[in-house]
Amino acid sequence: MDVSEASFQIIADLLESRTGQHLTESRRWRVNSALAGIFRAHGISNIDQLVCLLAAPPRTLDGPDLAQEVVEALLNNETYFFRDKPTFDQLPGEILPELAERRQGARRLSIWSAGCSTGQEAYSLAMLFIEQAERWQGWTIDILGTDVSHRAIEAARSGLYSQFEVQRGLGVTQMLRHFEETERGWQVSPEVRRMVRFQQHNILGAHPGRMAFDLVLCRNVLLYFDRRTRAEAFDRLAQAVLPDGFLMLGAGETVVGHTERFVPTSRRASFFEPPSSGAALRKIA
Structure with a gap:
């Protein structure tokens, strides 16, 4: 089914206005x-009909937000545990x-997983610390996972994954150690x-906490931004990193x-740091 240019542009503008993501050709x-x-779900035949419904006044004040449903459906929530393992292994090995x-x-670390999707990345971080419990005894570890998708965050909070999801990136030992098999799936x-x-x-909005973070993971999120929005995102991320x-x-x-808010780190693929250094915590306004 072809998508007309006008309808495609309306859908693209909706996605960009609510998430900053650029829906490219x-x-x-x-x-x-x-x-x-x-x-x-709505008995719609095509994109043009959907666009007409989006332009119409809401049927009820407490009904579902059709525009938000469209945005949620267009977001790419692809993720899995310990994604890109060779890169992820640099965390416990070096970073x-x-x-x-x-x-x-x-003896405190604060970590932000930005664009965490359904939570696998944030939970992978927690598993790293648990599997090195002796090394981190007496430390306070705070891990925050955020995503623009309400549906993804609800799934992350539930900590419940299908057999397919839990097998992606996890070995059998990790599955048995960190999950319990239930009738509904695998529970963290x-x-x-x-x-x-x-x-x-x-991530284009206000900082999600009062203090800056020791480590921010923002992986495969900026790919969906145009150049101007990507620069804005980097400015926001720079405010969030110590x-x-x-x-x-x-x-x-x-x-x-x-x-210019970040520079590559020496000999570490995918890791970057502010061009200046210092140990003082910065409060975020």
């Missing part, structure tokens, strides 16, 4: 398949030990869930040519 092919569930040395006095253990909190948040903290991007992402 290369992603046009998946619009119909992404919205198929909405078509069925976290370095941060531990810098924070030895406070209370020990892991206690370490992580989730909230809905747009002067001697780290930013982790996706394997295909870089700061080079996009911002």
Whole structure:
């Protein structure tokens, strides 16, 4: 089913206004398949009819927000546990030990998983600390997962995953240690869930906490922004990272040519840091 230029642009503008994501022509092919569930739920035949409904006044004040349903359906929530493992392994191998040395006095680490989708990345971080419990004894570890999608955050908070989801990135030993098999799926253990909190948040909006973070993971999120919005996102992320903290991007992402707020770290793929260093905590207004 073809998508008319006018309807495609209206849908693209809606997505960009609510999330900052740019719906490029290369992603046009998946619009119909992404919205198929909405078509069925609302008895809609095509994109043009959907656009007409979006332009109409809401039927009831307490009814579902059709526009938000469309946005949620278009978001790419692809993720899995310990995603891009060779890159992720740099965390326990190099980054976290370095941060531990810098924070030895406070014995506290604050980590933000921005664009966490359905929670696998944030829970993977918690598992790292649990599996090195002796190393982190006496430390306070705060892990925050955020995503622009309300539906994704609700799934993350539930900590419940299908057999397919739990097998992606996890070995059998990790599955048995950190999950319990239930009739509804695989439930993240209370020990892991206690370490992580989730909230809905747009990285283009206000900072999600009062203090800056030691480590921010924002992987495969900026890919969906145009150049101007990506620069804005980097400015927001720079406000969220401590002067001697780290930013982790996706394997295909870089700061080079996009911002001067971060520079590549030496010999560490996908990790970046502010160009200046310092240990003082910064409050975010």
